[in-house]
Amino acid sequence: MxxxxxxxxxxxxxxxxxxxxxxxxxxxxxxxxxxxxxxxxxxxxxxxxxxxxxxxxxxxxxxxxxxxxxxxxxxxxxxxxxxxxxxxxxxxxxxxxxxxxxxxxxxxxxxxxxxxxxxxxxxxxxxxxxxxxxxxxxxxxxxxxxxxxxxxxxxxxxxxxxxxxxxxxxxxxxxxxxxxxxxxxxxxxxxxxxxxxxxxxxxxxxxxxxxxxxxxxxxxxxxxxxxxxxxxxxxxxxxxxxxxxxxxxxxxxxxxxxxxxxxxxxxxxxxxxxxxxxxxxxxxxxxxxxxxxxxxAELLPELPEERKRRFIAEHGLPAYDASLLTASPGLADYYEAAVAAARAQGGTERTAKAAANWTITELGRLANEAHIEIHESPVTPERLAELLGLLESGELGTAQAKRAVEAMFQTDKSARDVMTDLGLQQITDSGELAGAAAQAVADNPQAVADYLAGKETAAKFLVGQVMKATRGKANPSVAAELVAERLNAMKAQE
Ligand SMILES: [Zn+2]
Structure with missing residues (x-):
């Protein structure tokens, strides 16, 4: 050609x-x-x-x-x-x-x-x-x-x-x-x-x-x-x-x-x-x-092109995300209802972008597998908004939220119910995590030695061990803090 x-x-x-x-x-x-x-x-x-x-x-x-x-x-x-x-x-x-x-x-x-x-x-x-x-x-x-x-x-x-x-x-x-x-x-x-x-x-x-x-x-x-x-x-x-x-x-x-x-x-x-x-x-x-x-002409609804432009301006979305979300009126309505519900539940500026990501990626995949439209899924906009709230407050980590949304899709339950039922709450309490941090340090003398010899990345390995021991539920920044505290204490003793 x-x-x-x-x-x-x-x-x-x-x-x-x-x-x-x-x-x-x-x-x-x-x-x-x-x-x-x-x-x-x-x-x-x-x-x-x-x-x-x-x-x-x-x-x-x-x-x-x-x-x-x-x-x-x-x-x-x-x-x-x-x-x-x-x-x-x-x-x-x-x-x-x-x-x-x-x-x-x-x-x-x-x-x-x-x-x-x-x-x-x-x-x-x-x-x-x-x-x-x-x-x-x-x-x-x-x-x-x-x-x-x-x-x-x-x-x-x-x-x-x-x-x-x-x-x-x-x-x-x-x-x-x-x-x-x-x-x-x-x-x-x-x-x-x-x-x-x-x-x-x-x-x-x-x-x-x-x-x-x-x-x-x-x-x-x-x-x-x-x-x-x-x-x-x-x-x-x-x-x-x-x-x-x-x-x-x-x-x-x-x-x-x-x-x-x-x-x-x-x-x-x-x-x-x-x-x-x-x-x-x-x-x-x-x-x-x-x-x-x-x-x-007065009766015409907002059309796809206008709606896409508004999503970009109003919700700060990239053009690509805005195109995907405005591809059908049902999906666009779903997304806007989720953003509104998240805002009503006290969501921040980041909520609109997070709602877009979760709608397009996780819900898109699940709906696709089930051969339904996203807006027909049991994960209603209000439930998605609740999930985003739990992510934002740190009660759920990203990996747990992914498990939660799958369970919500299958069981027709709310985000908080699924989190409680499956015990997915993120552990942010340093008292609860201190034991896991101490264990990680005790079990991995080589990593500790590497760290003390100046290899800072060894600390990341130890944080990974805490995440593993808590099956991913530890809040990563709290775990990192606890590991750092222990390592610094050992360094001071040297
Ligand atoms: Zn006829």
């Missing part, structure tokens, strides 16, 4: 979490419903049925447009996109062609520490299609297909970027940033596994320094952020090899095969005019009053 530059544009589809479907009153929540139970003449595409625009869906797409810094059209309209496929009940999809609700926005991402701005061409409203299952009869071996129309008509928002993306990693970051925004807005579950968030990539390459675009190939069937990355890397390499060997890239749609790690040709790419778009005659044009848009 050294001689070529990669050019990528993304198309992402997100299902909206509205109560009803886009153009009828059927419930949009179809995931757990028995097949073909959430249907009516409109979403079945029966002749004579008439669609109605879902106001809540328009409100959601306006929120998305505002979050992506788009301009919101005062006049928008719906168009029929015609294509014959069995998952499309009417034979056309009600989508938007030349007057989308949102246009000309941007998405800011960070790739390998560098800020990148990707243009958003448009965000438009459309509807999902029915779901096909291709099966085969076990007796005859004959193939057949089942169709479930529940998904048909679920509101779908398509976001199209400009061809501003220059690497597979940048594409992955863009999608993740967009997913995070959708979740902050609460308009979509944006879950790639469940299919409520899907993406296609338009990939082309051109000689470095060239302004003209190469022939683009649309890549489909990428079911995770990882496969988006792998598919784009592979497709770019395939195109470069084609050009290097004197061939030419054909405009087409290719599918990513996850297990084989390759893209394969699906069909030659349709041009827009293949769809014979025309204005939807059953729906009126859509007027979106600027006053309503202003009202919606």
């Amino acid at each position: 050294d001689d070529y530059e990669l050019v990528i544009g993304l198309e992402a589809h997100a299902q909206l979490r509205t109560r009803s479907k886009m153009y009828c009153a059927c419930p949009a929540d179809y995931q757990d419903a028995a097949p073909n139970t959430r249907v009516c003449p409109v979403c079945l595409g029966l002749p004579g049925s008439l669609p109605v625009i879902n106001r809540e869906a328009i409100k959601s797409i306006v929120k998305i447009g505002l979050a992506l810094h788009c301009s919101i059209a005062e006049r928008s309209k719906f168009d029929r996109k015609n294509y014959p496929y069995p998952d499309l009940m009417k034979g056309y999809q009600i989508s938007q062609y030349d007057l989308p609700v949102c246009a000309d926005g941007r998405l800011d991402v960070e790739v390998d520490g560098a800020a990148r701005r990707v243009g958003i061409e448009r965000v438009h409203m459309e509807e999902d299609v029915a779901k096909l299952s291709h099966l085969s009869d076990p007796a005859s071996g004959e193939g057949y297909s089942l169709i479930d129309v529940n998904r048909s008509g679920v509101p779908l928002v398509e976001m199209v970027t400009r061809p501003d993306i220059r690497s597979a990693e940048e594409a992955r970051q863009c999608l993740m940033a967009y997913q995070t925004i959708l979740r902050y807005l609460g308009v979509s579950t944006a879950n790639m596994d469940e299919g409520s968030f899907r993406c296609d990539a338009n990939v082309s390459i051109r000689p470095k320094g060239s302004e003209a675009f190469g022939t683009k190939v649309e890549v489909k069937n990428m079911n995770s952020f990882r496969s988006v990355f792998r598919a784009i890397e592979h497709e770019a390499e395939r195109q470069a090899e084609t050009l290097r060997s004197g061939g030419r890239v054909v405009q087409e749609t290719r599918g990513w095969l996850e297990d084989k790690g390759v893209t394969v040709s699906l069909r030659s790419k349709e041009e827009a005019n293949d769809y014979r778009y025309f204005p939807e005659p059953d729906l009126p044009p859509l007027s979106i009053a600027p006053a309503w848009v202003a009202e919606i």
Whole structure:
């Protein structure tokens, strides 16, 4: 790829979490419903049925447009996109062609520490299609297909970027940033596994320094952020090899095969005019009053980028920690609740940083192993705050606190209860530790001799022996003081 530059544009589809479907009153929540139970003449595409625009869906797409810094059209309209496929009940999809609700926005991402701005061409409203299952009869071996129309008509928002993306990693970051925004807005579950968030990539390459675009190939069937990355890397390499060997890239749609790690040709790419778009005659044009848009703008929550900047300023976090903690609204809320609880319990300036460390490292690891989100863990923000308090007061040492948080995760108990149950309290009482210090000195004459001969590090070894004897529960600075006292007394006697 050294001689070529990669050019990528993304198309992402997100299902909206509205109560009803886009153009009828059927419930949009179809995931757990028995097949073909959430249907009516409109979403079945029966002749004579008439669609109605879902106001809540328009409100959601306006929120998305505002979050992506788009301009919101005062006049928008719906168009029929015609294509014959069995998952499309009417034979056309009600989508938007030349007057989308949102246009000309941007998405800011960070790739390998560098800020990148990707243009958003448009965000438009459309509807999902029915779901096909291709099966085969076990007796005859004959193939057949089942169709479930529940998904048909679920509101779908398509976001199209400009061809501003220059690497597979940048594409992955863009999608993740967009997913995070959708979740902050609460308009979509944006879950790639469940299919409520899907993406296609338009990939082309051109000689470095060239302004003209190469022939683009649309890549489909990428079911995770990882496969988006792998598919784009592979497709770019395939195109470069084609050009290097004197061939030419054909405009087409290719599918990513996850297990084989390759893209394969699906069909030659349709041009827009293949769809014979025309204005939807059953729906009126859509007027979106600027006053309503202003009202919606007031409802927008703090978005990921702003929240990240605030975490850096307000909690003194490094940018990297702030990005991790703002990756989902649930996690960011968890972190802020923990900081607030720690402050209420008398935490100091250092608490915010400590809360970030413990959330990201220890809780992150435990939640990851248990396949849950951190904010769903039994270690509530209040319990984490209590643990931080015990660390700060010296009742728990770091190693003990790690054991405590694991036990809290497993037993659903408070930090103090776990500390008492497991006897994890740090020993700070010098009376209690004096015996262990005396023992360490008595048991290790060589280390003592080394120390008296001027080798100061020998004292550290002796402190280590005290820690070992107390199974790590001795307060290290109290132990060091006691060892130093003994050694200095011996030195004075010499
Ligand atoms: Zn319906």
